[in-house]
Amino acid sequence: MERKEDERLCIMIIPHRDRVRKFSIPSWLPKVLSIAMATILLLLSLFINNLHSSYQSLKEKYNIKSAEVNALKIENNKKNVQIINLKSQGDKLQEKAAEIDHKLMEIDKLQRELEKIAGMQNPSRGGVLSEAQNLQDVESTDEVRILLDTLELKEVELKNFIEDIEARLEYLETVPDLWPANGRLTSKFGMRQNPFGRGKDFHSGIDIANSRGTDIVASAKGIVIFSGYKRGYGRTVIIDHENGYKTLYAHNSEILVSTGDRVEKGDLIAKMGSTGRSTGSHLHFEIHKNDEPIDPLSILK
Ligand SMILES: [Zn+2]
Known part of the structure; x- marks a missing residue:
């Protein structure tokens, strides 16, 4: 294509009050500007696209991380629940220990009564108190379980023991050993x-x-x-x-x-x-x- 030197475009700007301004530009300039503009738009759109895909991949990564964090949170909650359970088991153990302690006191009272009345021998009993005192040192669930079982066993033993004593006291009520009169x-x-x-x-x-x-x-x-x-x-x-x-x-x-x-x-x-x-x-x-x-x-x- 042959280019002619004098092929120029004239642009006039006509304001309301001022004088008219006239610009002369080469005739190819609008085409070039259009192409440049199109190129810039294309690049911009590519850039935005790229940015978008980067954003998408970041978002995916974030989602993955977020899921991992959630999983960790769930895991942590589970651990917390486990810790709370362990703690409440500990509390239950303490309650049981207190209950057994109370029963032992009752038994001691009954034993003194019995020793007075019937000259009965002290029945042997396990180291419940020392086990109970060591509860705060217990850390593993297995140990807690074993202790719980032991305490439950002891509790049953003590209950049976108390029943035996009650039956014995009931029997003693029917033995005529009370002086029937002063004199x-x-x-x-x-x-x-x-x-x-x-x-x-x-x-x-x-x-x-x-x-x-x-x-x-x-x-x-x-x-x-x-x-x-x-x-x-x-x-x-x-x-x-x-x-x-x-x-x-x-x-x-x-x-x-x-x-x-x-x-x-x-x-x-x-x-x-x-x-x-x-x-x-x-x-x-x-x-x-x-x-x-x-x-x-x-x-x-
Ligand atoms: Zn008489």
Whole structure:
């Protein structure tokens, strides 16, 4: 294509108030400008595209990282839950330890009671307290599990032990070992001089002397199987303790229970007197084991 020197374009700018301005530009300039513009636009669009894809890849990377972070967060939460569980297990262990401690105290109390009443031996027991005291040192879940199992086992042992003791105490309530009245022991169990003067006779109980109207109490828990007048014995009460033992309370001035009444150890059942074959105000007290009279002093505490 042949170019002509004088082929120029004239651009006029006509303002409202000022004078007209005139520019002369080469005729090829608009084409060149258009091409340059198109090129710039193309480059710009390429650049934006590139930027966009970079942004996309960054976004993907971010998403991946974000997912990783979320996974880590979930993992961390799991760990936290595990830690909380472990801690609450620890708290539960502490509670159990306190419960067992409390039970041991109860047992000690019962044991003292038993030692007093029955002269029972101390049953052996495990090192529950020392285990409980070491709880704060426990770190692994396995150890916690083992300790929990051990403590549960000990708890069952202690529960059984307490039940045994309760049963034993319940039984002791039915053993006639409580003195039935205050007073002087004026006659023992066995062969003795007849108080009415004719040779020797067998005394099947003990005599406790005190003033008329002194309280007579049940020597143990049981059921009244006789309440009334008995020849020689006067006003008499007999209690069956339902364990082979029976007790008899004779010469009373007054009887305060009826046949069929259930009485607890220490319940008031009569008033001392001298009814029947008696030389003065006293209680004639007998203990029978399997329907044979035995020496009350061998049982009374
Ligand atoms: Zn007597």
